[in-house]
Amino acid sequence: NGKWTIPYNLGPPINTSAWESTPSISADGRMLFFSSNRPGGFGGKDLWYSVLDEKGNWAVPVNLGESINTPGDEISPFIHFDGKTLYFASDGHPGMGGFDNFMSRMKSDTTWSAPQNLGYPINDASDDMGLVIEASGQKAYFSSKRDNNNGKDIFFFTLDESVRPDAVSYLKGTVVDGETGRNLVAEYELINLSTNTVTMRSNTDEKGNFLVCLPSGFNYGINISKPGYLFYSDNFMLEGEHSVMEPLVKRIYLNPIKVGERMLLSNVFYEVDSWELKKESVAELDNLVKLLNLNKDFVVEIGGYTDSTGTDLHNLVLSEKRALSVVNYLIANKISSERLRYKGYGNTSPIGDNVTSEGRRKNRRTEVKIVERIK
Structure with missing residues (x-):
């Protein structure tokens, strides 16, 4: 409705009797970065982060470590929308004087690369901080007291490619x-x-x-x-x-959900010319387990389909074995076999052409059909 909700305090463990400020939240809403002078840091104000758990609670904050934090102050973190490129201001790392703007990237093991000073003329002898980057990664905005002006002004610039986010x-x-x-x-x-x-x-x-x-x-x-x-x-x-x-x-x-309805499992994948499920299928299959557990009065049929590559008999057998692989996964996750049926349809019911790779991709599919409601 265009109206702001009433603010509420995040409380512990995010807020303490120490100083907590300049929060930045990741695009997925699951990581919160902020600056604090709480105990357990490397001196002055340090950067910390917390992760949102499955129940919607923030975990105990973790210090970003000595590659980011110094005995000086680190403030105004900004985690870009790519989820791994962090910008912040520091007066503890080598720089031009006062607070300078820095960039660091999260590595695969969740540690951070050595901070890179954004350099002159972005940073100068005055305090430069509060850097914010557009989603495109090209334009940036920050606050600085320079040019003998009164107070801090907002400046913008085009970010050099070497320090751009993904x-x-x-x-x-x-x-x-x-x-x-x-x-x-x-x-x-x-x-x-x-x-x-x-x-x-x-x-x-x-x-x-x-x-x-x-x-x-x-x-x-x-x-x-x-x-x-x-x-x-x-x-x-x-x-x-x-x-x-x-x-x-x-x-x-x-x-x-009603008898006769069908559902396409677009994210169930198999190895080439095989009925072995790929690991990328797990999330989709777990969603199907959840659906069946929430609707215990329905019987479903798992249908397997192929493209026209290969013989009709080969495709019929392959599609049936693929459907059975899904059924076996469901049974292994405690779905009663009495609620499950499976059938291979081979290449008999295409939904795309069998000429282009995209058409064949559409035809290689797994469907769920509601076939009966248990009385």
Whole structure:
């Protein structure tokens, strides 16, 4: 409704009797960076971070370590939308004088690279701080007291490529009822299929809308769920740069759970010409387990489909074994076999052409069909 909610204190363990300030939160909402002079640091004000757990509670903050913090002061952290490039101000690292702006990148083991001074003319002998970078990674803004002006002014500049963050793009979605077109409040989940990690999990607004910022150049899986509905899944390669004004747009339809409805498992993958499930399938299959546990009165059929490559008999056998692989996963996760059926359809029901690679990709699929409601 365009109105701000009433602020509330984060409380312990984020806030203490010490000084805590200049917070910055990651794009996925799961990491909070801030500056504090609490005990346990390296002297002065240090940078700390906390991680949001699955229950929505902030963990005990962790010091960013001696590669970032010094006996001096480190303040005004800014974690970019790429989730790994950190900018901050320090008067403890070698610099031009006063507070200078620095950049560091998170390594794969969650340690940080040696901070890089952004150099002159961004930094000078005065205090330079409060650096904020646009999602594109090109434009930057900061506060500085220079040029003999009164107080601190805001300056902007084009960031040098050597200290730019990774490219990010915006994804905008709207969730609606597949039968009525009514907007739905639902939970959404984005998974980096390259790392098989959940990038973001949250809820839409009251109008069924969501807007997220994601690093470009990765293959993502998306899952949308709501009680009483079959979940929606898809996967896409996020390429190029989609600005907040021109985001990648998806309109998502959820179908109510009832006999006869079908659901495409877009993020279930198999090894080539095999029924062995890839590790990238785990998140999707776990969502299916959750759905079946929430709806114990339904019997489902897992259907396997192939493209037209190979003989009809080979494809029929392969599709049936793939469907069975999914059933076996469900049984291993305590779904009763009495609620599960499976069937291989081979190449008999294509949804795309069998000429292009994209068409064949669409035809290689796994579906769930609600076949019976237990009375």
